[in-house]
Amino acid sequence: MVHFVGAGSGAADLITIRGKKLLENADIIIYAGSLVNPELLEYAKDSAEIYNSAKMNLDEVIDVMKQGDTKNIVRLHTGDPCVYGAIREQMDRLDKLGIEYDVCPGVSSFCGAAAALKAEYTLPDVSQTVIITRMEGRTPVPPKEKIHLLASHNATMVIFLSTGLLKELSAELVKGGYSENTPAAIVYKATWKDEKVMRCTVGTLNKTAEKNGIKKTALITVGDFLGDDYSLSKLYDKTFTTEFRKGVTE
Known part of the structure; x- marks a missing residue:
């Protein structure tokens, strides 16, 4: 299985609980070394193989992922992988190879x-x-x-x-x-x-x-x-009726 994991916006403790658990259990971690905080790798177990994708091309990344039928692999992307993560091209290749994968969102x-x-x-x-x-x-x-x-x-x-x-x-x-x-x-x-x-x-x-x-x-x-100019929201306006609260007349 290959897990695409959002590393979060930077701080190591802003990864999701799910993402942290996936990192802790990963046999192989491929991380975006140009952007991902290296402190996140401290969650990895000592036996995990770690690859820096900043030095790899797509074919090289996929070659590592081909081990996903026997090992748990985390593909660690910065922020949330859906924003400028280039994950579609990786997932399409995994589909052709018949390798299962999932996506764990992160804080962009x-x-x-x-x-x-x-x-x-x-x-x-x-x-x-x-x-x-x-x-x-x-x-x-x-x-x-x-x-x-x-x-x-x-x-x-x-x-x-x-x-x-x-x-x-x-x-x-x-x-x-x-x-x-x-x-x-x-x-x-x-x-x-x-x-x-x-x-x-x-x-x-x-x-x-x-x-x-x-x-x-x-x-x-x-x-x-x-700037400093804006209107107050209706959500907390005491005169505004919602599904959960009846508005009061001024």
Whole structure:
């Protein structure tokens, strides 16, 4: 059996209980060494074989996984494997090989970033939509998903894998309708011990990153959810009737 496990947003104790148990029982662990906190490997038993997939190609990863009919294998991905985890191509190969697998979700780094910011992405009358995306670099994006087109919604945006393209990102965001003064933040290694939060604006993203020496392993968040103006929710409005509570008249 191969278990795809979300390692969580960074801190070793933010893996799920299920994920931790799978790590503890794994005979083989293939982990994304460029991003996964190595402290998570301390959960592994002494006899476990450990492979760093940052140094492996897809064929090499699958070759290790072929042992899944006789051993428990954990494929440890950063955050939640459904977001930029490249797991579909691995699962398709396992299907062809007749090797069973399952997926254990994890806490995505975009959740870790919100925690670091002490922020709520979905504020009433500000934004009820979160757009998770990335800048186009060596890996292209579909034409309809260019940053400036997504930015036209003025919704909350969380931008992965784009720290090295911040000048271009700012230009795309402004082209899409955000002003240069729109609140933004760079969250470096959310929930790790060396986490760093830098609040800025759309127009100062690149300058802020350069000033703080940030070149990778950071998320960019953009939108008025980082401001101070919002409406109170209906959920706890005493005049609002719900399935569980009758509203009272002022």
